[in-house]
Amino acid sequence: MAYVIAEPCIDHMDQSCVAVCPVDCIAGDPADDRKFFIDPDGCIDCGSCEAACPNGAIYRAGDLPQAWTEYAWIDATWFRDPAAARVAVADAAASAA
Amino acid sequence: MDVTNATLLERVDLTDAVAHFRVRADDGPPGFRPGQYMALGLADGDRLVQRPYSAASRPDMDGDVEFLIRRVQGGALTPRLWDARPGARMRVGRPRGLFTLQPDDPRTHLFVATGTGIAPFVSMLETLLEAPRPPRSVVIHGVSHPGELGYRASLEGWAYGWPVSYEPTISRPADPASQGWAGLTGRAEAVVDRVCDEHGLDPADSVAYLCGNPEMIATVGRILAARGFPAEAIKSEHYWPAGSPEVRTSA
Numbered sequence: 001m002a003y004v005i006a007e008p009c010i011d012h013m014d015q016s017c018v019a020v021c022p023v024d025c026i027a028g029d030p031a032d033d034r035k036f037f038i039d040p041d042g043c044i045d046c047g048s049c050e051a052a053c054p055n056g057a058i059y060r061a062g063d064l065p066q067a068w069t070e071y072a073w074i075d076a077t078w079f080r081d082p083a084a085a086r087v088a089v090a091d092a093a094a095s096a097a
Numbered sequence: 098m099d100v101t102n103a104t105l106l107e108r109v110d111l112t113d114a115v116a117h118f119r120v121r122a123d124d125g126p127p128g129f130r131p132g133q134y135m136a137l138g139l140a141d142g143d144r145l146v147q148r149p150y151s152a153a154s155r156p157d158m159d160g161d162v163e164f165l166i167r168r169v170q171g172g173a174l175t176p177r178l179w180d181a182r183p184g185a186r187m188r189v190g191r192p193r194g195l196f197t198l199q200p201d202d203p204r205t206h207l208f209v210a211t212g213t214g215i216a217p218f219v220s221m222l223e224t225l226l227e228a229p230r231p232p233r234s235v236v237i238h239g240v241s242h243p244g245e246l247g248y249r250a251s252l253e254g255w256a257y258g259w260p261v262s263y264e265p266t267i268s269r270p271a272d273p274a275s276q277g278w279a280g281l282t283g284r285a286e287a288v289v290d291r292v293c294d295e296h297g298l299d300p301a302d303s304v305a306y307l308c309g310n311p312e313m314i315a316t317v318g319r320i321l322a323a324r325g326f327p328a329e330a331i332k333s334e335h336y337w338p339a340g341s342p343e344v345r346t347s348a
Contacts, residue, residue, distance in 0.1 A: 016195070019193065019194075019195060020193055020194055020195060021193065022134055022135065022136040022147070022149035022190055022193045022194075023136050023147050023149075023190060024190065024191065044136075044147060044148060044149075046148075046149055046337070047335065047337065048149070048193075048194070051335060052195065
């Protein structure tokens with residue numbers, strides 16, 4: 001089970017997670033994205049990112065708070081269809097505002 | 098696509114389940130800082146199985162990097178690592194991690210490790226001891242049996258010729274594998290207070306690095322905080338997420 005980056009990352013994109021991920025499975029384009037994304041196919045469940053995130057944005061997929069379960073889908077989708085993931089992030093951010 | 102970029106040079110066994118692995122990167126030194134880790138990977142069909150391990154060697158060892166690894170039965174990578182022969186092709190990922198030394202830090206360095214968590218401290222000490230006037234270091238290493246004391250000879254050597262105190266402790270002294278052990282007994286967290294007292298560690302002039310079992314890190318962190326260590330002087334590297342099976346550097 002992979003880790004997932006949830007709502008607290010939106011518009012923060014601190015990058016500490018990127019600096020510690022040993023398998024480079026965290027991605028995102030600060031020019032186009034509002035958060036980072038974890039590739040569930042590459043994640044090895046080491047938990048380094050969760051410990052490093054200053055915003056408390058990263059959870060094991062199975063431990064995501066109910067309100068943020070959609071971020072598991074959003075993270076996985078970004079690696080196949082970034083545009084669809086960006087729309088989903090914008091929707092999620094708007095509904096949380 | 099060939100994603101390998103390194104070669105396994107040798108495996109040196111400490112016990113049936115703990116060994117040093119020396120790996121040579123094709124493109125020279127990976128450029129890590131002491132304390133950082135790298136993903137080691139072996140191909141499994143068309144997929145790459147990777148796990149991160151802290152480098153134990155000096156950063157400037159040509160292209161060679163040494164790791165201290167525990168074999169986990171049923172793990173995704175370590176059984177394959179033990180099956181690999183010298184010359185096997187591997188992948189070494191980019192150095193990662195923020196668990197590194199502060200440059201020119203004159204404070205006494207307290208290093209507390211469990212198991213293979215001693216690895217980054219060996220790399221750190223190699224670097225610290227290159228300074229003209231290295232800071233004082235105190236190393237607590239907790240393992241089950243004496244045979245698991247990775248880098249014991251190096252640490253004992255440093256304790257004779259350098260400002261290094263080496264305090265290994267054995268948590269299973271009654272086991273036959275610990276026969277003849279005359280040193281400290283108990284888990285690392287059980288000896289921290291005593292070692293701090295014996296070495297007169299001043300919380301205002303010390304920095305602690307904790308590595309390995311997250312439960313040890315949590316407990317030792319509380320002990321040091323109670324002794325007056327400020328939060329910024331307690332740095333840690335968890336080898337697997339707290340409350341979960343051992344994954345990070347052992348599977």
